[in-house]
Amino acid sequence: xxxxxxxxxxxxxxxxxxxxxxxxxxxxLDLAVSTRxxxxxxxxxxxxxxxxxxxxxxVAFMDSTVLREMLRAHRxxxxxxxxxxxxxxxxxxxxxFELTGTxxxxxxxxSRQQALAS
Numbered sequence: 198x199x200x201x202x203x204x205x206x207x208x209x210x211x212x213x214x215x216x217x218x219x220x221x222x223x224x225x226l227d228l229a230v231s232t233r234x235x236x237x238x239x240x241x242x243x244x245x246x247x248x249x250x251x252x253x254x255x256v257a258f259m260d261s262t263v264l265r266e267m268l269r270a271h272r273x274x275x276x277x278x279x280x281x282x283x284x285x286x287x288x289x290x291x292x293x294f295e296l297t298g299t300x301x302x303x304x305x306x307x308s309r310q311q312a313l314a315s
Contacts, residue, residue, distance in 0.1 A: 203224050216247035222253055222255070224256065225259075226256055226258065227258065228262045231263055245278075246279050248312075250284050254308070268299065
């Protein structure tokens with residue numbers, strides 16, 4: 198039986214503009230991938246981007262360890278004068294943000310295009 202869950206992906210998308218980084222994330226994001234995500238975020242924040250877009254449109258599941266990394270990314274990027282925007286979060290992922298009271302910390306938009314225009 199085929200799964201509807203997208204294959205795991207933790208990558209940088211091609212840079213749309215100088216000072217902008219898009220994180221292309223997909224699949225089930227949990228403790229097993231949090232270390233890889235941390236490394237990706239560290240690499241990105243070291244560049245002092247003005248805007249980081251976390252595209253979660255293909256993320257089927259996200260647990261609290263990944264939420265912690267997203268919060269850390271928000272703090273790191275914001276502390277350097279940039280912004281982190283979360284794009285395309287599916288209902289289950291948005292619910293995690295809402296249940297944990299962190300939805301207000303992030304700018305949540307419906308698509309990568311909206312995030313890039315923000």
